Amino acid sequence: GAVVSQHxxxxxxxxxTSVKIECRSLDFQATTMFWYRQFPKKSLMxxxxxxxxxxxxxxxxxxxxxxxxxHASLTLSTLTVTSAHPEDSSFYICSAxxxxxAFNTEAFFGQGTRLTxx
Amino acid sequence: AQSVSQHNHHVILSEAASLELGCNxxxxxxVNLFWYVQYPGQHLQLLLKYFxxxxxxxxxxxxxxxxxxxxxxxxxxxxxxxxxDTAEYFCAVSELSGGSYIPTFGRGTSLIVHP
Numbered sequence: 001g002a003v004v005s006q007h008x009x010x011x012x013x014x015x016x017t018s019v020k021i022e023c024r025s026l027d028f029q030a031t032t033m034f035w036y037r038q039f040p041k042k043s044l045m046x047x048x049x050x051x052x053x054x055x056x057x058x059x060x061x062x063x064x065x066x067x068x069x070x071h072a073s074l075t076l077s078t079l080t081v082t083s084a085h086p087e088d089s090s091f092y093i094c095s096a097x098x099x100x101x102a103f104n105t106e107a108f109f110g111q112g113t114r115l116t117x118x
Numbered sequence: 119a120q121s122v123s124q125h126n127h128h129v130i131l132s133e134a135a136s137l138e139l140g141c142n143x144x145x146x147x148x149v150n151l152f153w154y155v156q157y158p159g160q161h162l163q164l165l166l167k168y169f170x171x172x173x174x175x176x177x178x179x180x181x182x183x184x185x186x187x188x189x190x191x192x193x194x195x196x197x198x199x200x201x202x203d204t205a206e207y208f209c210a211v212s213e214l215s216g217g218s219y220i221p222t223f224g225r226g227t228s229l230i231v232h233p
Contacts, residue, residue, distance in 0.1 A: 109223050
């Protein structure tokens with residue numbers, strides 16, 4: 001089946017540094033990818049929709065200058081957390097739907113990235 | 119490590135049929151349980167969640183799920199499906215590990231409802 005790979009799975013960084021998270025669709029082309037964030041005891045929160053070749057669409061309340069998203073190719077989207085702070089520590093997960101399906105119902109998730117800012 | 123199994127990968131039903139989607143997880147400790155839905159062309163949405171209390175949880179659009187601890191299960195149900203329920207459904211489990219909740223998702227179940 002289709003696979004979405006997210007890297008790294010865990011990262012620890014110092015406050016003030018930037019961290020890049022990659023999301024790759026391994027065996028299909030993804031014109032759209034979704035980035036989520038999950039807080040403890042809460043459900044996933046959609047942060048932004050990443051569109052290949054154009055600007056990402058951010059959800060209300062998500063700082064676009066802090067969470068930079070680049071979707072430079074049909075198989076790769078990156079999320080860069082700039083000037084990270086401890087409150088940015090969280091679990092980030094991407095997903096990508098399969099294109100070309102009759103109902104476009106299948107979406108595949110990356111395994112997630114646990115970011116800890118110290 | 120936690121694993122989440124969704125037994126039904128593809129389900130096809132007619133309208134008004136009853137639905138039950140299975141979800142089992144492997145962790146025996148404290149967990150939080152979720153069902154998410156993704157409608158065609160849309161992002162993921164939360165259907166319902168269980169943290170504690172009444173093991174029968176009611177969510178949006180007539181969905182409900184029952185947490186059975188002894189069976190490590192959190193099956194999703196709906197008594198009468200509609201065409202608009204056609205979507206991808208994901209079970210997710212968060213376990214407490216090292217002071218943080220680590221979520222694990224099932225691979226998803228594709229539901230197609232014929233009118």
